[in-house]
Amino acid sequence: MIGTYEVISVVLSALVLLGIKLMSSPKTAVLGNRIGAIAMFAAIIVVLIYNGIIDMPLLWIAILLGGVIGYAIAKRVKMIEMPQMVALLNGLGGGASALVALVEIYEKYPYMTTFSRITSQLALAVGAITLSGSLVAAAKLARKISQKPIILKKHNQISNSILLAVAVFIILALFSNAANSGTFSIVTALLSLTYGVFFAIRVGGADMPITISLLNSLSGLAGAICGFTIGDPLLVAVGAIVGASGLILTQIMCSAMNRSLVDILKGSQLNNSAQAKKSEGKITAVKRNEESPEHKKTPAQLLKEAKKVIIVPGYGMAIAQAQSYVKELYDLLESQGKEVKFAIHPVAGRMPGHMNVLLAEVDVPYEKLCEMDAINPEFAETDVVLVVGACDVINPAANTAEGTPIYGMPVLEVDKAKSVIVCNLDTKPGYSGVDNSLYELPHVHLLLGDASETLKKLIKSIEQEEVTLSSKNNI
Amino acid sequence: MVAGILGYKVIKEVPSLLHTPLMSGTNAISGVTILGSLVSTAFAVSLSSKLLGFIAIVLAAINLIGGFLVTDRMLKMFKS
Numbered sequence: 001m002i003g004t005y006e007v008i009s010v011v012l013s014a015l016v017l018l019g020i021k022l023m024s025s026p027k028t029a030v031l032g033n034r035i036g037a038i039a040m041f042a043a044i045i046v047v048l049i050y051n052g053i054i055d056m057p058l059l060w061i062a063i064l065l066g067g068v069i070g071y072a073i074a075k076r077v078k079m080i081e082m083p084q085m086v087a088l089l090n091g092l093g094g095g096a097s098a099l100v101a102l103v104e105i106y107e108k109y110p111y112m113t114t115f116s117r118i119t120s121q122l123a124l125a126v127g128a129i130t131l132s133g134s135l136v137a138a139a140k141l142a143r144k145i146s147q148k149p150i151i152l153k154k155h156n157q158i159s160n161s162i163l164l165a166v167a168v169f170i171i172l173a174l175f176s177n178a179a180n181s182g183t184f185s186i187v188t189a190l191l192s193l194t195y196g197v198f199f200a201i202r203v204g205g206a207d208m209p210i211t212i213s214l215l216n217s218l219s220g221l222a223g224a225i226c227g228f229t230i231g232d233p234l235l236v237a238v239g240a241i242v243g244a245s246g247l248i249l250t251q252i253m254c255s256a257m258n259r260s261l262v263d264i265l266k267g268s269q270l271n272n273s274a275q276a277k278k279s280e281g282k283i284t285a286v287k288r289n290e291e292s293p294e295h296k297k298t299p300a301q302l303l304k305e306a307k308k309v310i311i312v313p314g315y316g317m318a319i320a321q322a323q324s325y326v327k328e329l330y331d332l333l334e335s336q337g338k339e340v341k342f343a344i345h346p347v348a349g350r351m352p353g354h355m356n357v358l359l360a361e362v363d364v365p366y367e368k369l370c371e372m373d374a375i376n377p378e379f380a381e382t383d384v385v386l387v388v389g390a391c392d393v394i395n396p397a398a399n400t401a402e403g404t405p406i407y408g409m410p411v412l413e414v415d416k417a418k419s420v421i422v423c424n425l426d427t428k429p430g431y432s433g434v435d436n437s438l439y440e441l442p443h444v445h446l447l448l449g450d451a452s453e454t455l456k457k458l459i460k461s462i463e464q465e466e467v468t469l470s471s472k473n474n475i
Numbered sequence: 476m477v478a479g480i481l482g483y484k485v486i487k488e489v490p491s492l493l494h495t496p497l498m499s500g501t502n503a504i505s506g507v508t509i510l511g512s513l514v515s516t517a518f519a520v521s522l523s524s525k526l527l528g529f530i531a532i533v534l535a536a537i538n539l540i541g542g543f544l545v546t547d548r549m550l551k552m553f554k555s
Binding site for chain 1: 507
């Protein structure tokens with residue numbers, strides 16, 4: 001039967017979808033986000049009225065308390081901390097779903113249909129995995145725990161057995177009386193929490209974007225399953241939207257790295273072959289740039305004479321907090337009438353779109369931020385590519401070095417440019433552990449060290465270059 | 476299901492430029508589970524359930540409000 005509530009649910013879900021649709025362009029995105037928010041708050045009011053619980057002070061206290069906390073952290077968080085913030089919030093959503101499922105199980109188990117019993121257990125498990133997985137991911141991103149994958153002995157066996165145990169306890173809970181099912185549910189929750197930790201702890205730095213979008217998807221899924229338990233169509237619909245969105249992002253990230261989701265979750269392929277590569281790839285990157293006059297020019301001279309410059313930012317820019325210097329350099333080059341663009345690899349940084357947010361924060365116009373497929377053909381006609389803290393996403397070895405973890409991964413083809421300036425901390429391999437063959441090419445200049453410092457110096461020497469040039473002209 | 480498929484279509488069109496706000500936006504929306512927590516807390520009988528439900532509402536509200544505000548802040552930075 002279709003009642004008023006169902007109609008309202010459809011309308012509100014449509015609003016949420018409209019909101020997301022508007023988020024596909026920077027011009028309408030702010031509006032889109034607000035429409036989504038308004039739809040959500042409308043949904044809360046509708047649910048309160050529909051269930052005749054709008055006058056319960058307890059509910060309002062909880063909403064207010066959460067709202068104030070949410071407001072406080074949202075206002076205070078720095079853009080640089082955004083990945084862990086998203087992970088944290090995501091975990092809370094998953095946790096809330098798990099708790100709802102638990103309450104439902106405690107209160108209504110004897111009267112539940114088998115379907116609700118199954119869904120409530122699933123919501124509990126998925127919510128708990130999301131909670132602990134996201135918290136671990138947030139801690140990793142905040143560098144509270146090591147960013148390296150932590151892999152225990154028999155990691156796979158352990159986590160698979162935990163998952164199996166979760167399944168067993170869910171089934172046990174389904175076929176037992178109310179009192180026992182409560183206990184079993186607690187066990188399920190605890191096991192799921194443990195699984196979440198196991199799942200997230202072995203994912204390392206550069207695979208984080210994928211993990212986060214996957215967890216995002218899971219939190220939506222938990223909400224949707226929760227909606228089935230309670231029989232709330234709005235919750236189901238909106239949860240499904242979020243689940244789907246997370247899944248797509250995950251898919252995009254995976255294909256950008258040319259790795260399957262399973263590989264990343266296992267974390268195995270990466271480590272084995274990375275070690276193999278390290279031993280064979282020991283050609284040091286010292287002997288270079290002595291032949292042609294082009295190669296003798298200083299980076300500042302190169303930039304000064306360039307007509308077209310592409311800047312490639314990476315996670316190193318985020319660590320060194322160098323985005324404001326990048327912008328300064330960008331302004332300087334633009335003011336000299338050069339064409340400057342940014343090339344953003346889909347998995348640069350630690351979450352989808354990480355670089356875009358950092359550059360937007362320092363007011364780089366978003367039209368200048370180009371996606372990989374759009375910008376790759378342009379490298380050949382580019383005079384200077386400036387790499388700021390990126391390694392794996394520009395490694396030409398991805399096209400040639402068969403058997404390495406990054407083989408086949410689409411990369412930014414910076415080596416095709418006339419000159420490349422690399423402002424990285426060191427020549428150590430990036431997250432993938434594969435030596436970057438780019439560093440050995442004759443037209444590549446390395447400016448090693450903290451990217452902020454390097455850029456400061458670079459900006460200064462370009463400015464001096466300008467002074468010397470103009471003084472020469474004056475004479 | 477329908478919502479999921481529609482969502483899939485809509486999100487496919489979002490450029491990677493806006494993936495972070497998209498993620499934090501949908502993340503905020505995943506706080507929709509607050510609806511469930513409101514209902515089950517309101518009708519919970521035992522004190523422990525009420526307490527759990529209360530925590531659930533608080534968590535979901537943080538997710539919801541924090542998520543939307545953060546997304547708003549991020550999106551405002553995208554200027555041409």
